[in-house]
Amino acid sequence: MRLLGTKIVEKPWGKDVLPPQFDVPEDKRIGEVWFEPPPEMPDILVKYIFTSEKLSVQVHPDNAQAKALGESDQGKEECWLVIDAEPGAVLGIGFKQAVDAETMRRAALDGSIEALMEWHPVKAGDFFYIPAGTVHAIGAGVSLIEIQQNSDITYRLFDYGRPRELHLDNGLKVARGEPYAGYLHRHIEDHSAVTLVDGPYFKAAIIVGAAIGTDVSDVAGPKLVLPLEGVVTIDGAALQAGECGLADGAQSVSATKDARWILISAA
Structure with missing residues (x-):
């Protein structure tokens, strides 16, 4: 098992109080906690996001659009699992x-x-898949886990008057001016084992306890293990909430009965 390194990212819209599994530097507002992608899975990024203010209205390109716009060969699709939300x-x-x-x-x-x-x-428990081209914004008072293609291409369309650059020309080239498809959103009940994503760029499932119960767990090759509750072990090395570990195809993964965790693999 390899423990992924973390990157603590300060943001003016972040929070100064995070869940107890995270150490917050004094007098700092933390908006994101990134887990550094390992060489075995360079195209997937997992992060926590914490907001005390609204984030910008933005959009991301898909792979073909990113390449056509001279950005890179990889666009950005993502998904969100809400872990906490303030009223409203x-x-x-x-x-x-x-x-x-x-x-x-x-x-x-x-x-x-x-x-x-x-x-x-x-x-808490709401899950959204965000295809490339979907115009979106995270509101204030939300804590969520984001699983995404490892790309930093973001086109801001509106930023509430903050002094940051907008990207209207490129953003409007990729933005879908349409309602969000209802099937891309669902609520995950507590202690439910369920496949979250079985998509073209990554797969993810919530596992409860030591029981797998989802097809995504059978995917060969390296996997990311992200505990939400309890303890998960990879070849005997323990992982807890707030950490993320890499398991290769030969390593065994087990968990305590009270564990709830996310298993992530490449598509």
Whole structure:
């Protein structure tokens, strides 16, 4: 087992109080905790995100669009598992109704894009898959786990007047002006073992206890193990919440009965 290194990222919109498994530097606002992708799985990034303010309205390209725009050969699809949410917390994903590119541009410039978007009330256990091209924003008071293609290409469409660059030209080339598909969102009940993603870029499943019960666990090759509760062991080495470990195809993975954990593999 290899324990992945972590990167603690300060953000002005982050939180100064995180779950107890994370050490927060004094007088720091932490917005993200990244697990550094290992060489065996370089194309997948796993992180925690913590918000005290709204994040920008943004969009990511897919692989073909990223390459066509001269960025890289890898775009960004992602998914979110909400682990905590304050009362009234929301995620903005997609639009209430179809909008064309010119309408989206005007709305991004005057700030009315927020009113055009669909804002989903959230609670712990809500899961969303975010295809490339989906216009989205994470609201305040949300803590979530993000599993994504390892890409930092983000096109900001609106940022509430913050002094950061917008990327309207490229963003509008890739943004889908459409409602978010309902089948991409579901609520995961506590202590449910379920496949979260079986997609073109990565696979992920929630495992409960030592029982696997999902096809994704049978995928050969390296896997990331992310405990949510309890203790998970890889060849006898223990992992706890707040950590992420790499298991190669030959290593055994087991867990305590009270464990709840995410298993992530390449597609």
